[in-house]
Amino acid sequence: MSYTSKISPIDRFPADLRALDDCALHVLNSKVLRELDHEYRFGEPEPETEFRKEELDEELTRRERAETHKTSLTAG
Secondary structure, three states, rough: OOOOOOOOOOOOOOHHHHOOOHHHHOOOOOOOHHHHHHHHHHOOOHHHHHHHHHHHHHHHHHHHHHHHHOOOOOOO
């Protein structure tokens, strides 16, 4: 098994990001960010990579809001 720190636009991507645990989601986010950096260095980013980054941003934001809401309920 080989390891790469990036995920190319043709690599498999989870259909449901909600199914990933927090660690897996953050690793995937890191790989997409590294791929975006790579693509910018050699031209323009692929639309699929940009779409994946948007999906990850939405899921990370959803989890942060859920955690903030949960914390505010227990603090009161």
